[in-house]
Amino acid sequence: MTLSGTGAPASSLSFDFRPARTSDGATLWRLVQATGTLELNSPYLYLLMATDFGDTCLLARYQGQPAGAVIGYRSPREPEAAFVWQVGVLPAYRGQGLGLQMLEAWHQLPANRDARWITATVDPDNRASRALFGALARRLCAPLAVQPHFTPDLFPVDHPAEPLLRIGPIPRDEPGHPR
Ligand SMILES: CC(C)(COP(=O)(O)OP(=O)(O)OC[C@H]1O[C@@H](n2cnc3c(N)ncnc32)[C@H](O)[C@@H]1OP(=O)(O)O)[C@@H](O)C(=O)NCCC(=O)NCCS
Numbered sequence: 501m502t503l504s505g506t507g508a509p510a511s512s513l514s515f516d517f518r519p520a521r522t523s524d525g526a527t528l529w530r531l532v533q534a535t536g537t538l539e540l541n542s543p544y545l546y547l548l549m550a551t552d553f554g555d556t557c558l559l560a561r562y563q564g565q566p567a568g569a570v571i572g573y574r575s576p577r578e579p580e581a582a583f584v585w586q587v588g589v590l591p592a593y594r595g596q597g598l599g600l601q602m603l604e605a606w607h608q609l610p611a612n613r614d615a616r617w618i619t620a621t622v623d624p625d626n627r628a629s630r631a632l633f634g635a636l637a638r639r640l641c642a643p644l645a646v647q648p649h650f651t652p653d654l655f656p657v658d659h660p661a662e663p664l665l666r667i668g669p670i671p672r673d674e675p676g677h678p679r
Contacts, residue, residue, distance in 0.1 A: 513562050515598065517605040520557035520569075525550035527559065531569045535588035537626070549573070549585075555611035556582065560589075560602050567593050570606040574615070581668070582607065582615035587632070599632045604639060607670075617668030621649055623660055630665075637667045 520528065525547030532538045532546070549557055553573040560568040568589035575583055584606070589599050606612060618636065622629050637644035649664035 513593075515560045515562050515567055515601065517558055517560050517602065519609055519611070520550040520554040520559050522547065522551045522554070524554070524559055527566050528557070528569055528571060531566055531588055531590065532586060534590055536591070538586050538588050546571075555609065558602055558606040558609060560598060560605075562593070566590070568598055568602050570602050572606065572612075574611070578617070578619070580615060581617035581619045582612045584618065584620040587629070600635050600639065603632070603636045607640070616670050617666055618670070619667070620665050621662035622665050624663060625660070633665055633667065640667060640670050642667050642670045
């Protein structure tokens with residue numbers, strides 16, 4: 501099974517968003533594969549994320565079909581932060597606001613909405629991803645900073661640096677944020 505989308509403009513479409521469950525593990529794997537640029541990990545890892553971290557993962561669907569996803573978790577080492585591990589939108593729906601909608605919906609999930617920080621590692625060459633997180637920071641009225649994190653020497657294979665992008669502190673009066 502491959503994932504391709506409808507070809508209709510995302511801005512005119514109505515998506516539903518929900519947390520992931522075990523049965524979404526295979527879909528998350530297929531979605532990541534279909535993005536074409538995200539690093540594809542093992543099917544087992546997506547199954548694990550959908551099962552043990554499903555409350556901090558978001559699946560976006562159009563008419564019941566997958567359109568995009570955010571895969572994340574709350575690190576026990578930084579309880580006030582929600583970490584975005586992978587975010588992807590199927591090519592047919594890109595550039596029309598779905599990525600930003602998904603991240604906002606992901607931040608508002610019950611398991612994430614108390615997070616004062618949103619973190620992610622982002623390839624500096626990934627312009628779309630940088631722009632997406634920049635748009636999220638503006639939407640949340642929060643500063644965005646980038647700091648060194650995973651340097652190439654930490655990887656067992658050739659791999660570009662993965663700096664850490666930090667959005668926050670997220671103001672508590674942000675709509676959708678608990679008072
Ligand atoms: C990154 C990605 C999720 C963005 O999704 P999207 O639905 O296209 O993003 P949106 O339409 O919500 O756009 C959000 C912002 O990013 C900008 N943007 C989107 N695609 C862009 C591109 N290719 N180049 C530059 N800016 C881009 C938009 O202009 C918007 O910024 P603005 O509000 O300042 O105008 C999508 O391109 C994707 O799935 N890419 C492949 C996977 C990937 O690289 N994921 C990120 C790494 S974890």
